[in-house]
Amino acid sequence: MKEILELAGEYDLPVISDEIYDLMTYEGKHVSPGSLTKDVPVIVMNGLSKVYFATGWRLGYFYYIDPPENKLAEVREAVDKLMRIRICPSTPAQFAAIAGLTGPMDYLEEYMKKLKERRDYIYKRLTEIPGVSTQKPQGAFYIFPRIEERSKWKSDKEFVLDVLHEAHVLFVHGSGFGRAGNWHFRIVFLPPVEILEKAMDRFEEFMRKRMAE
Numbered sequence: 001m002k003e004i005l006e007l008a009g010e011y012d013l014p015v016i017s018d019e020i021y022d023l024m025t026y027e028g029k030h031v032s033p034g035s036l037t038k039d040v041p042v043i044v045m046n047g048l049s050k051v052y053f054a055t056g057w058r059l060g061y062f063y064y065i066d067p068p069e070n071k072l073a074e075v076r077e078a079v080d081k082l083m084r085i086r087i088c089p090s091t092p093a094q095f096a097a098i099a100g101l102t103g104p105m106d107y108l109e110e111y112m113k114k115l116k117e118r119r120d121y122i123y124k125r126l127t128e129i130p131g132v133s134t135q136k137p138q139g140a141f142y143i144f145p146r147i148e149e150r151s152k153w154k155s156d157k158e159f160v161l162d163v164l165h166e167a168h169v170l171f172v173h174g175s176g177f178g179r180a181g182n183w184h185f186r187i188v189f190l191p192p193v194e195i196l197e198k199a200m201d202r203f204e205e206f207m208r209k210r211m212a213e
């Protein structure tokens with residue numbers, strides 16, 4: 001993050017930081033780039049769909065960490081206009097946002113405990129499946145394994161479609177998120193362990209079969 005900030009400073013660019021999963025961490029706490037710089041402007045984006053379970057309510061917010069030169073003045077003005085004219089959420093939704101942001105947060109602890117159990121489960125299963133490797137996610141509810149066995153498919157997209165047709169498990173192809181996602185796929189581990197287990201059993205069978213071919 002510090003390297004990104006340095007680069008932004010060198011080229012006089014603001015950093016845009018999407019922090020929608022800020023309170024959904026497993027090990028350690030979330031750190032915002034805004035806390036690591038004194039001179040690079042940072043536009044922080046956040047929303048209520050994840051931590052506050054308000055998916056679909058279209059509630060989000062920006063805030064600006066803008067050092068003394070006020071480099072973001074024009075951006076702020078333009079965004080404020082856009083908010084007023086086009087993308088402002090409804091009044092009831094805004095009141096719901098206030099209730100969410102100022103209300104108790106104790107539900108989150110229980111939720112994160114459940115998610116951690118699911119994260120640990122899916123991570124363990126994936127490390128036992130041949131042909132893929134994975135990092136352990138430190139936050140949110142996605143895992144992004146890499147396809148190590150590449151001789152059977154032309155791309156991550158073809159791989160994902162093969163898994164879908166054969167094992168009836170749906171993953172998202174990594175290249176859909178940009179070039180850095182090539183030969184990766186994304187799994188959402190929100191479902192309970194029993195469902196993840198079924199999906200991983202099918203996926204493991206699929207991989208073992210393909211590797212033996």
Ligand SMILES: Cc1ncc(COP(=O)(O)O)c(C=O)c1O
Pocket residue numbers: 018020047048049055056058059060
């Ligand atoms: C990283 C990230 N940012 C922002 C969003 C936007 O959420 P919403 O459109 O529900 O506010 C998502 C949703 O999946 C996300 O994963």
